[in-house]
Amino acid sequence: MSEAPRPSAIPAPGAVLAASRAARSVSAGALVWRRLRRSRSAVLGLGILLVFALCGLFAPWLAPYDPYASDLENSLKPPSPRHPLGTDELGRDVLSRILYGARLSLVIGTIAVAIGVALGVPVGLTSGYLGGRFDLVVQRGIDVLLAFPSTILAILLVTILGVGLVNVMIAVGIVSVPTYARLVRGQVLSLKEQEFVDAARALGAGNLRIIFRHVLPNTLAVLIVQTTLQVASAILSAAALGFLGLGVQQPTAEWGAMLSTARQYIQLAPHTLLFPGLAIMLTVLGFNLFGDGLRDALDPRLRV
Amino acid sequence: MWRYVAKRLVLALPVLVGVSVVVFAAIRLIPGDPAQIMAGQAATQEVVAEIRRSLGLDQPLPVQYLYFLRNAVRGDLGRSLFNGAPVVEELAQRFPRTVRLALASILVASLIGIPAGILAATRRQSWVDTFVMAVALVGVSMPVFWLGLNLILVFSVRLGWLPAFGHDTWRHLVLPSVTLGAASAAVVARMTRSAMLEVLGQDYVRTARAKGLAERLVVNRHALRNALIPVVTILGLQLGTLLSGAVLTETVFAWPGIGRLLVDAVLARDYPIIQGAILLIATTFVLLNVAVDVLYGFLDPRIRYE
Numbered sequence: 152m153s154e155a156p157r158p159s160a161i162p163a164p165g166a167v168l169a170a171s172r173a174a175r176s177v178s179a180g181a182l183v184w185r186r187l188r189r190s191r192s193a194v195l196g197l198g199i200l201l202v203f204a205l206c207g208l209f210a211p212w213l214a215p216y217d218p219y220a221s222d223l224e225n226s227l228k229p230p231s232p233r234h235p236l237g238t239d240e241l242g243r244d245v246l247s248r249i250l251y252g253a254r255l256s257l258v259i260g261t262i263a264v265a266i267g268v269a270l271g272v273p274v275g276l277t278s279g280y281l282g283g284r285f286d287l288v289v290q291r292g293i294d295v296l297l298a299f300p301s302t303i304l305a306i307l308l309v310t311i312l313g314v315g316l317v318n319v320m321i322a323v324g325i326v327s328v329p330t331y332a333r334l335v336r337g338q339v340l341s342l343k344e345q346e347f348v349d350a351a352r353a354l355g356a357g358n359l360r361i362i363f364r365h366v367l368p369n370t371l372a373v374l375i376v377q378t379t380l381q382v383a384s385a386i387l388s389a390a391a392l393g394f395l396g397l398g399v400q401q402p403t404a405e406w407g408a409m410l411s412t413a414r415q416y417i418q419l420a421p422h423t424l425l426f427p428g429l430a431i432m433l434t435v436l437g438f439n440l441f442g443d444g445l446r447d448a449l450d451p452r453l454r455v
Numbered sequence: 456m457w458r459y460v461a462k463r464l465v466l467a468l469p470v471l472v473g474v475s476v477v478v479f480a481a482i483r484l485i486p487g488d489p490a491q492i493m494a495g496q497a498a499t500q501e502v503v504a505e506i507r508r509s510l511g512l513d514q515p516l517p518v519q520y521l522y523f524l525r526n527a528v529r530g531d532l533g534r535s536l537f538n539g540a541p542v543v544e545e546l547a548q549r550f551p552r553t554v555r556l557a558l559a560s561i562l563v564a565s566l567i568g569i570p571a572g573i574l575a576a577t578r579r580q581s582w583v584d585t586f587v588m589a590v591a592l593v594g595v596s597m598p599v600f601w602l603g604l605n606l607i608l609v610f611s612v613r614l615g616w617l618p619a620f621g622h623d624t625w626r627h628l629v630l631p632s633v634t635l636g637a638a639s640a641a642v643v644a645r646m647t648r649s650a651m652l653e654v655l656g657q658d659y660v661r662t663a664r665a666k667g668l669a670e671r672l673v674v675n676r677h678a679l680r681n682a683l684i685p686v687v688t689i690l691g692l693q694l695g696t697l698l699s700g701a702v703l704t705e706t707v708f709a710w711p712g713i714g715r716l717l718v719d720a721v722l723a724r725d726y727p728i729i730q731g732a733i734l735l736i737a738t739t740f741v742l743l744n745v746a747v748d749v750l751y752g753f754l755d756p757r758i759r760y761e
Contacts, residue, residue, distance in 0.1 A: 295473030298741045299733070300699035303717075307477075307733055310721050311484050387598055391703055394600050395718050407598075414604060414707075421608050428601030436596035443592075 186448035193444020199437030203430075207254035214247035218404045227420040237422040240412060241402075245423060248404040249430050255405050256434060259320055260386040264378055266324025267385075271331025272374070278332065279339030280362055289332070296329045305388055309397045319398045323388045327381050334377055338370040372449040379445055383438035390431050406431045459752055463745045474737045479523050481733075482726050483516075492726060495536050527734065533727035542731035546713065550735065552622060553712035556635060556704065557697045559628050561690060563636030564643050569686065571640070572647020576655065577674055587644060594641030599700045603634035603707035620709045635704040639693040646689045650682035657681075684754050691747030695740045 187193045206213060215235075222242035230237045236245040278289040299307065308322035342348065343366060351365050392398030393407025401408055406427040413423035485492055490507035498506075507513060514522070526532070532542035575587040610630060611619035621627045654660065655678050663677045664670075702714035709715070713732055720728035 291469060291473065294470050295477060298470050298474050299477075299737050300695050300740055302699035302702055303733060303736050306702070306717065306721060307481055307729075310729055311481050383596065390598055391600065394598075394703065395706060397718070397721060410598075410601060410604070417604065417608055418612055421612075424601075424604055424608065428598060428604070431601065432593070432597050435598075436593060439592055439596050 183448050187444055190444040190447055192440045193448065196437045196440025196442070196444060199433055200441060203253045203434050203437065204257060206250050207257050210247075210250040210254050214244070214250045216244035216247045218243060218247040218251045219402060220244075227416055227423070229420070229422055236426045237420065239409070239423050240416055240420075245426055248409060249406070249426055251404040252406045252409065252427065252430065253434070255316075255399070255403070256386050256389070256431070259316070259323070259389045259399075259405075260382040260438075263320045263323040263385040263389065264327060264381050266321060267327030267331055267381065268374075268378065270325070271328040272335050274328070275332040275335025276339055276362055276367065279336035280343055280358070280366065282340075286336075290336075293329045293332050301326050301384075302388065302391060305392060306395075306397060309392060314392075314397055314400060316399050316403070319389050319392055322392070323385045326388065327385065330377070330381065331374075334373065335370055338373055339366055342366050342369050376442055376446045376449060379438055379442035383435045383442065386431065386438070387435055456753070460749050463748050467741050467745050470741055471738060474741065475524055475527065475734065476520065478730055478734050478737070479520050482730055485726075492724070495724075532731040532734070535728050536725045537723060542727050545716065545728065546731055546735050549711060549713045549716045552710065553698070553701050553705070553714060556628070556631055556701060556710060556712060557694060559632035560636035560639065560697050560700075561694060563632050564639035564693060565690060567636070567640040568643025569647050569683075571644040572686075573651055573674065573679065575644065575648045576651030579652065584648075588648070591641040591644045594637055594644075597638070598703075599634060599638060600703045600707050602637055603630070603704055606630045606634055607707070622710055631704050631708045631710055634707065635697055635700050638700065639690075639697065642693060642696075643686060643689060647682065647686050650685045651678055654678045654682045684751070687754060688747055688751055691743060691750060694743050698736050698740060 187197075220243060222238070224242065225234075225238050226240055226242040228234060228238045228242075234244050234246065236249065239245055239248070274289060274293075278286045296304065304326050305322045308325055309318060312318035312321060348361060348365055351361050356364070389398055390405075390407030390410075393405045393409075394411045396408075396411060399405035399408050401412065409427040410424065413420070413427065416423055482492075488503075490503050490512050491498070494503045494506050512519065530543050532546075534541055535545060571587050571591070575584040578584050607619040607630065610617045617629050618627050619630065655674075660673060660677055663673045668677075698714075701712060702718060704710065705712045705715035706718055713736065716728065717732040717736070719725075720732065
């Protein structure tokens with residue numbers, strides 16, 4: 152970051168991190184944090200996420216029951232002091248299953264998006280930076296992937312890979328690859344024309360050094376925002392696959408799979424339907440709120 | 456105009472070829488003998504051999520692909536492994552139902568989303584704006600299938616107003632189209648709001664206000680018409696999202712469309728159906744994008760002449 156660009160009239164979206172560091176003594180992180188705290192939606196989103204993260208992390212200690220212990224005599228019981236969120240068709244405690252489900256959903260969302268980033272970002276970087284025929288070929292490939300609506304692509308991938316936890320993460324991750332590749336490529340195309348890249352090249356920096364020291368750091372702000380929002384959609388997709396019976400399988404305490412079973416007891420035990428769905432919605436809402444807030448905090452155009 | 460349409464279509468052609476390659480390759484990437492997979496585990500040796508011959512599996516892969524493409528263009532996508540019905544017939548029966556559902560959902564999305572977006576934009580930073588945007592955010596965060604199940608719970612199970620299953624009358628269409636349209640309504644509301652805010656800040660809107668026009672006229676005649684251009688694009692693109700969502704909505708409401716067909720086929724490993732359904736959905740999606748491009752050029756002449 153020592154060769155950070157000076158703030159120009161219209162800084163590149165990611166340049167705020169570097170620019171603010173150069174311009175003031177406040178660190179970029181502190182600046183973003185201060186702006187985040189001012190945004191009510193970001194704070195609310197972060198709060199929701201923290202609650203779910205803690206639930207997932209401490210599920211074994213927080214859960215009142217073993218999420219897999221069935222108790223057929225007490226099946227489909229509505230919420231009560233003994234079972235705050237009731238029991239499911241096998242008499243398993245819904246609250247305990249939701250707590251374990253939080254762990255699963257957050258892990259699935261995070262790993263799926265990590266796969267998307269790991270594959271999509273290098274593709275976008277090289278395609279945008281090298282340009283020419285390589286870019287042309289890669290972009291036509293991306294076009295083809297984007298020709299499949301996301302759930303349909305995920306279903307196609309699960310058809311090839313088979314169902315189950317790991318394959319769901321891979322399928323949902325691959326679905327997000329084109330998004331990252333496009334996003335990063337767009338950033339790189341505008342960044343590589345900037346003067347600081349010319350300057351670095353004039354100083355004798357090679358392609359790799361330019362990509363990793365000068366281009367990639369400047370795409371980070373946009374990447375972070377996109378990733379936050381992408382985790383939300385990854386969690387939704389994974390839950391959808393679970394619901395369709397094409398994702399994480401029974402009896403695993405996964406929210407989508409729980410809903411898939413709960414559906415059959417819609418008349419007898421609507422609570423088994425209500426709570427897992429609420430958990431999915433709140434988690435996704437948390438990521439969306441936080442992502443929106445993060446975008447506002449990192450967007451240099453809003454800088455005074 | 457027609458030259459523009461033709462140009463867009465020609466550009467979509469390589470993508471469609473790519474789609475067919477991916478779908479073709481996908482079925483062959485499944486571990487195991489494709490003929491055995493296609494025939495099912497219970498099939499006799501003769502059946503497997505027949506399938507191998509009819510699919511040309513004894514030929515090199517590129518030749519196989521060309522056979523596949525030739526047959527697909529001729530309208531032959533093979534037969535279902537379960538009832539032996541031609542895949543094309545199955546798709547032809549199911550597809551119109553999904554289209555009906557998607558169109559009804561787009562209607563729901565526009566009827567809710569556009570007025571909500573206008574309301575939020577014209578009362579910027581009031582409680583109305585905050586409320587509409589909060590509801591929209593919840594709308595995009597809600598799992599489609601969960602919303603559908605809740606609607607069934609309230610309107611079918613509890614109140615008994617609307618049927619939860621079936622597809623014969625308009626009454627059957629209400630709950631599925633609201634379910635499927637809700638998330639799109641949220642996206643449309645957000646888009647309409649930001650487009651309206653942008654347009655309302657333009658000089659010609661200030662001029663309209665300065666010459667003393669009623670606010671209603673300024674909004675409807677001057678602002679809305681221009682703000683609708685990006686909104687129409689979003690609506691078109693939402694049709695693609697709806698094809699995705701249809702898979703879930705159709706599962707919830709037992710709506711016998713192409714989404715339900717696809718899910719059943721995946722669960723039953725009916726590969727010819729999977730292949731055909733995905734090919735049809737992706738092709739529709741690509742052509743929809745072309746249609747949106749063309750519509751955009753039609754609405755905004757600046758784009759056509761670039």
